[in-house]
Amino acid sequence: xxxxxxxxxxxxxxxxxxxxxxxxxxxxxxxxxxxxxxxxxxxxxxxxxxxxxxxxxxxxxxxxxxxxxxxxxxxxxxxxxxxxxxxxxxxxxxxxxxxxxxxxxxxxxxxxxxxxxxxxxxxxxxxxxxxxxxxxxxxxxxxxxxxxxxxxxxxxxxxxxxxxxxxxxxxxxxxxxxxxxxxxxxxxxxxxxxxxxxxxxxxxxxxxxxxxxxxxxxxxxxxxxxxxxxxxxxxxxxxxxxxxxxxxxxxxxxxxxxxxxxxxxxxxxxxxxxxxxxxxxxxxxxxxxxxx
Numbered sequence: 001x002x003x004x005x006x007x008x009x010x011x012x013x014x015x016x017x018x019x020x021x022x023x024x025x026x027x028x029x030x031x032x033x034x035x036x037x038x039x040x041x042x043x044x045x046x047x048x049x050x051x052x053x054x055x056x057x058x059x060x061x062x063x064x065x066x067x068x069x070x071x072x073x074x075x076x077x078x079x080x081x082x083x084x085x086x087x088x089x090x091x092x093x094x095x096x097x098x099x100x101x102x103x104x105x106x107x108x109x110x111x112x113x114x115x116x117x118x119x120x121x122x123x124x125x126x127x128x129x130x131x132x133x134x135x136x137x138x139x140x141x142x143x144x145x146x147x148x149x150x151x152x153x154x155x156x157x158x159x160x161x162x163x164x165x166x167x168x169x170x171x172x173x174x175x176x177x178x179x180x181x182x183x184x185x186x187x188x189x190x191x192x193x194x195x196x197x198x199x200x201x202x203x204x205x206x207x208x209x210x211x212x213x214x215x216x217x218x219x220x221x222x223x224x225x226x227x228x229x230x231x232x233x234x235x236x237x238x239x240x241x242x243x244x245x246x247x248x249x250x251x252x253x254x255x256x257x258x259x260x261x262x263x264x265x266x267x268x269x270x271x272x273x274x275x276x277x278x279x280x281x282x283x284x285x286x287x288x289x290x291x292x
Contacts, residue, residue, distance in 0.1 A: 001243055002079035004274025007087045015088055019164030019199030026080045027144060027190035036146050038069045039213060043102050050228065058104045059116050059203070063228035065215065066098035067236050075217050076244055081142045081192060083274070085219050088194070089140055090278050091268035095247045096139050096218035097227040103155040103212040106205055112153060113177035114205040119160070119170065122197040122218075133167040139197045139220035146213040149187040155206030157193060157214075159183045164198040178202070219247075242266040 015021050027035070042062055050063045066072045076082075076095065085093070106114055121127060127135055149156040160179045163170050172179050184204055185193055195201060206212055218227070232248045242252045243266045253264055271278065 001241060001270055002077055002082055004271060004276065005079075005083045006275065007084050011084070012087070015194070015196070017165075018161035020159050020161065020193060020195040021084070022185055022187075023080060023084070023192040023194065024188070025190055026078065026192040027146075029190070031074065032146050032189050034071050035144075035215060036213060038071045039065075039100055039102070039146070039215070042068060042100065052099075055116050058106065058206075059101070060104065061099060061101040063097060063099055065100040066095070066217070067229065067233055070239065072098060072100075072215060073236070073239065073244070075142070075144055075215060076240075076247060078142075078144075081194065083271075084194060085140065085142065086267060086271050087276060088196075089137070089219060089221070090280070091265060091271050091276075092222050092280075093219045093247070093267070094222050094224070094249055095226060096220035096224065097141075097216070099216040099218070099228075101212075101214045101216060103203055103206050103214075105155075105209050105211070106207055110205070112205050112207065115158070115177060115202040117203055119158075119172065119179070119200050119202040121163075121200055123220075123224075126197075132169055135198055137164065137196045137198060138224060139218060141195055141216045141218045143193045143195070143214055143216045145187050145189065145191055145193070146215070147189055147211060149185070149191075149212060151186070151208050152184055153205045153207040154210075155208075155212030156185050156187060156204050157195075158202045158204050159185065159193070159195060160200040163200040164196055166198070166200075170200045243270060 011021055052063055053060045161183055237250050246252050246266055
């Protein structure tokens with residue numbers, strides 16, 4: 001299991017205020033090479049199961065990619081990002097989605113304002129049922145980037161900082177493609193962006209002539225059903241440790257009795273051993289503390 005590393009107070013504050021974090025140099029060159037090799041092979045295949053394509057193939061990828069190759073499983077509890085996830089969301093979580101995304105270059109005659117996908121908040125179903133005003137932070141994504149996005153219009157994920165605070169749909173000025181506070185992260189291969197479900201985001205135009213490759217791992221509270229799987233393949237589960245099995249909804253002990261608390265939580269035990277105290281949101285604000 002990864003070492004528990006306390007999140008910096010300024011990182012926690014930024015995520016609360018603006019709904020995102022940029023984390024540099026998360027993946028080393030060997031990991032990037034391995035993930036790229038596996039991902040290229042999947043994208044070039046004719047596999048249709050769990051494939052997600054749109055816009056004439058400009059947007060291409062696979063859902064539940066974590067089940068497709070062991071290389072993706074290294075991202076599930078990455079030692080740099082997973083401690084952050086637990087401190088930003090809490091330990092009572094499961095894997096919501098794992099998403100391989102390739103954004104192909106735009107045609108030369110495409111407008112620079114192309115947004116694939118367009119501006120949106122994640123987990124549309126929760127907003128459809130509850131409305132924007134009632135949505136709290138219930139999930140987040142960790143986006144690992146495998147390619148050079150150091151130039152503008154490289155197909156990076158655009159962000160609208162602070163929109164996680166909105167209680168109504170985000171407004172975009174008439175005639176403009178983006179909100180006034182749009183942020184286009186300039187990233188190197190191996191950099192990572194963490195953003196929560198309420199943070200508006202979109203796909204930038206890709207005019208640099210190369211593929212944008214990313215893997216996004218999404219986490220949510222246990223009481224939210226995963227997007228892209230109901231049960232993971234047994235051959236995958238058997239390779240996971242107790243925390244990994246917990247994340248994909250598998251029991252971590254042999255008891256068959258009903259447990260109101262859903263049974264042992266090895267993520268919570270791991271975090272507590274690292275000095276992290278989690279107080280669930282009830283009548284007041286959530287409290288996240290860790291020793292520094």
